[in-house]
Amino acid sequence: MARKQKDYLADILGNEDETDRSEAAEPDRTPPEAVTHRPFYPPPRATVQLDGSAPPAPSPSPASARSRGTTLLGRQSALARVASGEVRQVTQLLLDPARVRVWPGNARSYEHLTEESCRELIDSIIAEGGQKVPAIVRRIESDPDHEYEVIAGTRRHWSIRWLRAHSYPDMKFVAQVVDLDDEAAFRLADLENRARKDVSDLERARNYAAALKTHYDNHLTRMAERLKLSKSWLSKMLKVAKLPDAVIAAFASPAEVQLKPAYPLAQAMDDRMRATAIRKEASVLAREQEELRKARKNTLPSSEVVARLLGAGQDREQSGKLVLTGAQDRPAVSVNAANRQGVTLRLHAGHGLDEDELIDLVREALSSLEAEGRGLQR
Incomplete structure (x- = not known):
């Protein structure tokens, strides 16, 4: 993930630097193999002063005292930052996917996920003995069937459910719980989907169109600023989102x-x-x-x-508009307007004609207009 995206993600989740978080959240665990074993020497014999009193206790070395003080202060500082809320501990849960629903604000279409589209992820989970990358979820209320909803990690949720239904009934859904409002949840889900090639432009476009109304009161500029996207690019995406389902059905998918x-x-x-x-x-x-x-x-x-x-409709005359076609019935010359001020012709690209053939069509268009009484007045 690029630095800008990391900063953007940190802004959404409100997390501190990884070093600070690990220092505060992880206790001091020194692995057994890292402990130094020193040889045993018997303690020195007690020395008695001439006056019969015990010798003074040796003072600790400055280096060891300074080391213990630094360690103690570091741990106290870390604990204080956790207690004050400056650093948050991240909790990962092992959940039953049946108790987790998918947030409808995510761009990915859950119903279009299949074993084939998730096959690589499924194989990876099996090979690693479980899900390694946690999904992002948040708690929900007033839903007796679900306790959490997925903000980011829809494919992981689908794959775990599929595995539990196909020979892996004990497989758990690994998730990190966050506290986000809907707008922040949308930005987090969008950030993850940008890096996913299997999320189509149409899915993202329609997701943006819904979010524009729901989260940004139809303010395109504000939405572009919050998502850190180009305003012109976002405008094009919103335009594509308006394509009706009847037109989308013409595509294979x-x-x-x-x-x-x-x-x-x-x-x-x-x-x-x-x-x-x-x-x-x-x-x-x-x-x-x-x-x-x-x-x-x-x-x-x-x-x-x-x-x-x-x-469609460009190779025939519609509503008084004359269109002359070229190779493979592609539009070549069309009459956009014909009135007292003159005639406006449009020369189309991709007509498949050479220059002489195109000029002949222009003459044909002018002749047709002349025959209709709409020709150029000399």
């Missing part, structure tokens, strides 16, 4: 909806006429994807899905 190709699609949905055509094409694509799955064939890749959705 919601996990294939990534920010860069999905953002232009989300922008296209702002045009009511294009949105209608995109929804119709998405319905066709969804049926094709289902047929491919039933036939156990490879589903359509996301790049092809996005291209077809963006091209």
